[in-house]
Each structure stands twice: as C-alpha cells, then as structure tokens.
Amino acid sequence: MVPTHYYVILSAVLFGLGVIAFIFKRNIITIFMSIELMLNAVNLAFVAFSQVWHRLDGQVFVLFVIVVAAAEAAVGLGIIIMISRNRKSLNVENVDLLKL
Amino acid sequence: MNAPLIVFFLLAAMCVIGAISLILQRHPIHSALSLIVVMVALAGLYLLMGAEFVAAVQIIVYGGAIMVLFVFVIMLLNAGAEERTNLSKLAGTAGIPLGVALTGLLAAAVARSQDAVHASVQSGATAPTKAIANLLFQDFVYPFELTSFLILVAILGAIVLAAPRSET
Numbered sequence A: 001m002v003p004t005h006y007y008v009i010l011s012a013v014l015f016g017l018g019v020i021a022f023i024f025k026r027n028i029i030t031i032f033m034s035i036e037l038m039l040n041a042v043n044l045a046f047v048a049f050s051q052v053w054h055r056l057d058g059q060v061f062v063l064f065v066i067v068v069a070a071a072e073a074a075v076g077l078g079i080i081i082m083i084s085r086n087r088k089s090l091n092v093e094n095v096d097l098l099k100l
Numbered sequence B: 001m002n003a004p005l006i007v008f009f010l011l012a013a014m015c016v017i018g019a020i021s022l023i024l025q026r027h028p029i030h031s032a033l034s035l036i037v038v039m040v041a042l043a044g045l046y047l048l049m050g051a052e053f054v055a056a057v058q059i060i061v062y063g064g065a066i067m068v069l070f071v072f073v074i075m076l077l078n079a080g081a082e083e084r085t086n087l088s089k090l091a092g093t094a095g096i097p098l099g100v101a102l103t104g105l106l107a108a109a110v111a112r113s114q115d116a117v118h119a120s121v122q123s124g125a126t127a128p129t130k131a132i133a134n135l136l137f138q139d140f141v142y143p144f145e146l147t148s149f150l151i152l153v154a155i156l157g158a159i160v161l162a163a164p165r166s167e168t
Helices: A005-022 A030-050 A057-088 B002-023 B027-047 B054-079 B085-111 B129-138 B141-162
Strands: none
Touching: A005 A030, A005 B002, A005 B027, A005 B141, A030 A057, A030 B002, A030 B054, A030 B085, A030 B141, A057 B054, A057 B141, B002 B027, B027 B054, B054 B129, B129 B141
C-alpha cells in the first residue's frame, strides 16, 4: 500500500517544477506547457484525496479540470499563433507592447 | 518494500525526470515529448490508485489530444531552440531558488499534516466508472452542461483567433 502523502508530496514537487519552468523558460509554447504541468500536479492531488476518502467528487473535479485545460489549450494556442504571426518571434521578451 | 510501492517509485521517478527534462531541453519539441512522458506516468499512477476512468481520460485527452495540438503548433510555427538572454539568467538565479523553496514548503506542509493525509490508498479498491457517471449526470449535471458551453466558446475563440485575416 502506498501512503497518500507520497502522492501529495509528488504532486507538490511536480507543481514546483511547473512553477520553475514557468519562470525560467523564455519560449511562449514551453511556458504554456508548464501551465499544463501544474494542472496535472493538482489533478494528482485531487485523485489521491478522492481515493483516500472514498468519495468520487474529486475524480469528477479532475474531469472538469481536464475539460477546462482542453479549452484553454485551444484558445491559448490560437493566441500563440497570432503572436508569432504579428511579432515573428516566440520569445516572451519580444511581447512587450504594454511596457513603458 | 511491497510491489505497489516499487511501482509508485518507478512512476514517480519517471514524472520528476520528465518534468526536469521539460525545463532543461532548449527545443520546444523536446519539451513537449518530455511532457508526454510525465502525462503517461501520471496515468500509470492513477491506475495504481484504482482510478481507471481518470487514467483513460488522462491518456486520451491529455496524451492524445492536447499534446498533439501542442506538437502541431510547434511544427506549424517552426519553433527553433530558445535563446538565452540577460533576463533569462536573472529569472534563473532568482526564480529557481524561489521555486525550490515553494516546493519544499508545500512538501513540508504535507509531511507534517494530520492523520487524514497519512492513510494508505487502497490499491485494490477501484472507483467504479458507473458511480462516476451517476455523480456526473446527477449532482454535477449543471456544471457538466456548462463545460459543453465552455468548449463551444473555446472552439469559436480559437477559430476567430487563428483564422487567416481576409483583407477586404
């Protein structure tokens, strides 16, 4: 039997790695992928708690998170295509129109 | 050490190595492939917990649909290796210690938490898909219908954003 807090610690580690990737990467597509990594880490915690309390609400929440992630990926990748079309670059530092 | 624990550590190592590889790879397509490794390993972890429906959805929707979309966009935009700039060095020196600190804080909070978190997950106990369906179509039916509307809006938004402009 695997103790639940192993799953939750793994979830925390994956979330932290997602945050590090979000800060460290310069490519806008990779930054978007690190958001997906953070969502996956949260899903892992949801499923672990759902199994330990024998309530299925957590797994239903995971389904909703996956649906929202799919919608977010579709819209976000559309925005990325627009940015690369207008800026001719995928580096986030070139997207600074609002900067003084 | 029993068998589920060994499988857990193998899959957890796959997850963490894939996530670190996502950070270290310079080329977006390599990062995307690393992320697919993480997602498949997470599906294995869901199976280990007995959440077979979530594992299947993880493989089909995340590994199948979302990551294929990412790979398509990377190839469509012909994304090359990212360049290092002064700002990215700054982000590395300041961001990585802060990220490690956040991870340590979260993990320490979990490790010191109450008994409810420390109970074992029953590997044999599976979550019946029928029960999830009952919950989804009875208690959560309004959020479920709302997600279909969300998907519709997302499709329209993606088409409006990515469609080529006809200059008339």
